[in-house]
Amino acid sequence: MSKPLRFELQKSLNTDTTKARAAKIYLKKHPYALELTQKGQSFPNSTPTEFVIETPTFMPVGTQGTVKGLTPNDLVAMNAQIILGNTYHLYLRPGHQRVERLGDLQKFMNWGGPILTDSGGFQVFSLSAMNKINDEGVTFQSHIDGSKHHFNAELSMQIQRALGSNIVMAFDQCPPFPATEKFIRDSMKRTVEWAKRGLKVELKPHQARFGIFQGSLNVELRKESIAQLSELPFDGFALGGFAIGEPMEMMHQVVRHVAPLMPENKPRYLMGVGRPEDLIESVRAGIDIFDCVMPSRNARNGQLFTSVGRINIKNARYADDEGPLDPSCECETCKNYSRAYLRHLFVAGEYLSGRLNTIHNLHFYINLMKQMRKAILEDRFDAWAKDFYSQFNAS
Amino acid sequence: MSKPLRFELQKSLNTDTTKARAAKIYLKKHPYALELTQKGQSFPNSTPTEFVIETPTFMPVGTQGTVKGLTPNDLVAMNAQIILGNTYHLYLRPGHQRVERLGDLQKFMNWGGPILTDSGGFQVFSLSAMNKINDEGVTFQSHIDGSKHHFNAELSMQIQRALGSNIVMAFDQCPPFPATEKFIRDSMKRTVEWAKRGLKVELKPHQARFGIFQGSLNVELRKESIAQLSELPFDGFALGGFAIGEPMEMMHQVVRHVAPLMPENKPRYLMGVGRPEDLIESVRAGIDIFDCVMPSRNARNGQLFTSVGRINIKNARYADDEGPLDPSCECETCKNYSRAYLRHLFVAGEYLSGRLNTIHNLHFYINLMKQMRKAILEDRFDAWAKDFYSQFNAS
Numbered sequence: 001m002s003k004p005l006r007f008e009l010q011k012s013l014n015t016d017t018t019k020a021r022a023a024k025i026y027l028k029k030h031p032y033a034l035e036l037t038q039k040g041q042s043f044p045n046s047t048p049t050e051f052v053i054e055t056p057t058f059m060p061v062g063t064q065g066t067v068k069g070l071t072p073n074d075l076v077a078m079n080a081q082i083i084l085g086n087t088y089h090l091y092l093r094p095g096h097q098r099v100e101r102l103g104d105l106q107k108f109m110n111w112g113g114p115i116l117t118d119s120g121g122f123q124v125f126s127l128s129a130m131n132k133i134n135d136e137g138v139t140f141q142s143h144i145d146g147s148k149h150h151f152n153a154e155l156s157m158q159i160q161r162a163l164g165s166n167i168v169m170a171f172d173q174c175p176p177f178p179a180t181e182k183f184i185r186d187s188m189k190r191t192v193e194w195a196k197r198g199l200k201v202e203l204k205p206h207q208a209r210f211g212i213f214q215g216s217l218n219v220e221l222r223k224e225s226i227a228q229l230s231e232l233p234f235d236g237f238a239l240g241g242f243a244i245g246e247p248m249e250m251m252h253q254v255v256r257h258v259a260p261l262m263p264e265n266k267p268r269y270l271m272g273v274g275r276p277e278d279l280i281e282s283v284r285a286g287i288d289i290f291d292c293v294m295p296s297r298n299a300r301n302g303q304l305f306t307s308v309g310r311i312n313i314k315n316a317r318y319a320d321d322e323g324p325l326d327p328s329c330e331c332e333t334c335k336n337y338s339r340a341y342l343r344h345l346f347v348a349g350e351y352l353s354g355r356l357n358t359i360h361n362l363h364f365y366i367n368l369m370k371q372m373r374k375a376i377l378e379d380r381f382d383a384w385a386k387d388f389y390s391q392f393n394a395s
Numbered sequence: 396m397s398k399p400l401r402f403e404l405q406k407s408l409n410t411d412t413t414k415a416r417a418a419k420i421y422l423k424k425h426p427y428a429l430e431l432t433q434k435g436q437s438f439p440n441s442t443p444t445e446f447v448i449e450t451p452t453f454m455p456v457g458t459q460g461t462v463k464g465l466t467p468n469d470l471v472a473m474n475a476q477i478i479l480g481n482t483y484h485l486y487l488r489p490g491h492q493r494v495e496r497l498g499d500l501q502k503f504m505n506w507g508g509p510i511l512t513d514s515g516g517f518q519v520f521s522l523s524a525m526n527k528i529n530d531e532g533v534t535f536q537s538h539i540d541g542s543k544h545h546f547n548a549e550l551s552m553q554i555q556r557a558l559g560s561n562i563v564m565a566f567d568q569c570p571p572f573p574a575t576e577k578f579i580r581d582s583m584k585r586t587v588e589w590a591k592r593g594l595k596v597e598l599k600p601h602q603a604r605f606g607i608f609q610g611s612l613n614v615e616l617r618k619e620s621i622a623q624l625s626e627l628p629f630d631g632f633a634l635g636g637f638a639i640g641e642p643m644e645m646m647h648q649v650v651r652h653v654a655p656l657m658p659e660n661k662p663r664y665l666m667g668v669g670r671p672e673d674l675i676e677s678v679r680a681g682i683d684i685f686d687c688v689m690p691s692r693n694a695r696n697g698q699l700f701t702s703v704g705r706i707n708i709k710n711a712r713y714a715d716d717e718g719p720l721d722p723s724c725e726c727e728t729c730k731n732y733s734r735a736y737l738r739h740l741f742v743a744g745e746y747l748s749g750r751l752n753t754i755h756n757l758h759f760y761i762n763l764m765k766q767m768r769k770a771i772l773e774d775r776f777d778a779w780a781k782d783f784y785s786q787f788n789a790s
Contacts, residue, residue: 065739069746071731094714094739102717102735110731319489322497336466336505340497344460344489351464351749 004028005167005208005235006050007266011377012286019260019286022376025053025236025267027082027114027166028206032107043112044076051082051114051166055267055288056372058279058365059084059116061296064093065109067362068296069355072111078331078363079370082114082166084291087159088123092142092149096162104164114166116291118271119156119212121172122240133173135190153194157201168203169238170195172212177246179216188214188221191240192228199232208235210269213262216241217250222258236267236289243273243292252281259285276305276368276392280385283372295365299357302346305364309395311339313357318343331363332356399423400562400603400630401445402661406772407681414655414681417771420448420631420662422477422509422561423601427502438507439471446477446509446561450662450683451767453674453760454479454511456691459488460504462757463691464750467506473726473758474765477509477561479686482554483518487537487544491557499559509561511686513666514551514607516567517635528568530585548589552596563598564633565590567607572641574611583609583616586635587623594627603630605664608657611636612645617653631662631684638668638687647676654680671700671763671787675780678767690760694752697741700759704790706734708752713738726758727751 006026013020029037029049037048045052060067060075063086067075075083085105090096099108105115124130128140128149137152156171171194173187191214203209211234215221222239229237239258242251255270259282262268269289270282279290295305302313306326311318313325321339333342333356345353368388375384401421408415424432424444432443440447455462455470458481462470470478480500485491494503500510519525523535523544532547551566566589568582586609598604606629610616617634624632634653637646650665654677657663664684665677674685690700697708701721706713708720716734728737728751740748763783770779 064743064745065736066745066747069750071727071747071750093743094735098715098735101715102733108733108736108739110736320493320496332466338497338503340489340493341460341503341505344503348459348488350459350461351746352461352466354746355464355466355750 002028003235004206005267007236009265011379012264013376013379013381015382018284018381020056020283020372020376020381021286021288022373023055023267023288025055025288027051027053027208030104030106030114030164030166030204030206032103033112033114036112041112044079045081053081053114054373056279056283056369056376057081057289058369059289059291060362061291061293062109062115063293064089065105067358068300069351069358072109074332074359075111076113078359078366080113080362080366082116083111085115085117085163085165086123087117087120087156087163088127090117090163091120091159092144096159100162100164106164116167117160117163117165117169119169119171120151120159121156121212122174122272124151125174125176126244135193153197154201157198157203161201161203161207164204164207166206166208167236168207168209170198170209170211170234172214172240174214174241174244175216177216177244181218184214184216184218184221188225192225195229195232195234210234210236210238210267212238212240212271213258214241217246217254219254219257222254223261226258226261230263234266236269237262238269238271239287240271242270243278248274248278252278252285255282255287256285259287262286276365277389279365279368280372280388284381284385290369295361296358299361300354302353302357304357305361307391309392313339313343313346315343325360326364329360329363329367331360333360333363397423398630399601400662402631404660406774407659408771408774408776410777413679413776415451415678415767415771415776416681416683417768418450418662418683420450420683422446422448422603425499425501425509425559425561425599425601427498428507428509431507436507439474440476448476448509449768451674451678451764451771452476452684453764454684454686455757456686456688457504457510459484460500462753463695464746464753465757467504469727469754470506471508473754473761475508475757475761477511478506480510480512480558480560481518482512482515482551482558483522485512485558486515486554487539491554495557495559501559511562512555512558512560512564514564514566515546515554516551516607517569517667519546520569520571521639530588548592549596552593552598556596556598556602559599559602561601561603562631563602563604565593565604565606565629567609567635569609569636569639570611572611572639576613576616579609579611579613579616583620587620590624590627590629605629605631605633605662607633607635607666608653609636612641612649614649614652617649618656621653621656625658629661631664632657633664633666634682635666637665638673643669643673647673650677650682651680654682657681671760672784674760674763675767675783679776679780685764690756691753694756695749697748697752699752700756702786704787708734708738708741710738720755721759724755724758724762726755728755728758
């Protein structure tokens, strides 16, 4: 039986300043995707049996089985290659068993492409009222109705198996920032044990599995985490526990140190990061995959990213501005609507505001990754980054 | 100079039970539409210089320069022929002068088709805190910030001229239900005077103008209103002041009496109506044009219309239902999503819920009008209505 994930490193820069790399990740199609392929509705940039993901890449976040406000067609139009779903949320609502009865998460939301599901670990620790944590697992109360639930390494795998995601994340404990060294060490070790236990749970044939490195901002503990997990049979690895309140410059420093230590021939994923500059600096450190709610959440708040810097669309200066949000952007929003109209929609509290803004911000992020990939393949990443920053920070 | 509106009656039934009619309304294209036509982006079912509206027709409501949650492309996909904009709302926000500076309302919202704007009369009386009304006009406070404003027959025309809508409605006073006969008579007479005054304000060459008949449920006063306004040079006429709280059966009775008395060779528009059965009974009475927030507002509340009756998508019975909302519907929502998914989106409070539900409900309404038109042209309206009711009321 073929592997659920193949990794093909295309280019790896190795200078003092950049370890950026470009790769292709081949993911086995799940049953629903094969069905679509047979119907001639194959996902863009896929073979009859595999999805092809070009990295560096950014995954739009579809927490509850939808990228807020958008349809799968919107995501295809912006060249999204893979999206993220949340195990914690989908377990609570609509329930993973229901999703499995109806096919899989991809079919449920009518998304023809691949999905990565997180393990629920981060949400259990950040969203729910936690009642108890020990080596066995976590007991917590739902943020929706206060009902009591228990997660552990095995159940997280079983839920993700039921959801049918293409990449399954190991269950992890994410320490808050700041935390004591002992807490960081304990949660890192516990994450290693949970990873091992999770590996014993069989997944569906199309499902790849990623391990998660913890260790907060402690480089030595991060190294230990990497040393202990890297030899295990994961298809890829992630850095968890970043972008949870620490100064971003400290995160950059640690990522710069540890990303190059992650297995070279497997995908490297930095979870929950970040701002455009965080993506650039982390790609520079050798990261391949990202996800973050920032582009979509900021969009709904009227905070927009453009090639010439950030825009708060609420600002009165845009009230009569008939130009597009970003003159160099090709997204549906920039091609069809003026800043004046987008400001009006935001100020009037219209639903369409969130939709059009989200399309733009996600397109911006995905396009940013594409630009980085091109620059890496052409061996001019540093020059590209310098150019980008000079425009982006000009205003 | 050609007229802004031409009316072509195609078929007019005249039995004891039905006066239903099918027509084509030709509307002169506004400058932005001509520009789009020159660019090869002509609106569906239009000639190089005119929009062609096939009646009976339903106009989706785009209160603040957007049909809530939808893009113009969504509206084209559901075969919307014309939409409605609200003078009161657009005057307050973003301001009609701003819209005019930026082109016109159609350009502002990137809608390639025609727009009818109401006069602001209804909203002034229903939404704002009214301070004073007399024969000259109305002083009121904005529902947004309490600021003071004054509307009259002339200003309503000037605002609609600035908005550049294709059909401009006369400024009217809509009496509440119930009201005394004196109040109904006075507001009807005032509406006649305001109509006459408004006619003196010149519009743009592409703008057609409709008069509004008032008179509440008083058939004699409605007849008087029709007698006094029908000879004035309006391009079409509307029945205003219905569906404001009166028993719907009473509305049906009055409409049945007065619709056939409206000028035969001009469009007949019933404002703000209604439920599917109200549309059917009013088409039966001889009405051509409708608008109503019901399909879009109900959609956001999870109340959906299907060929086999009403659905409350929140209902637990749909949690595992993998079928489409309406098996005989061809809309984007029904072609791509299950009831189970739509229920999940609604229960989870997701933005996509309102969008997908609105697409379905508006498609349902527009398709309902199409079916009625076909039945009229084929001289089988009564039989069609009987069939429709037997299915729609079955569940």
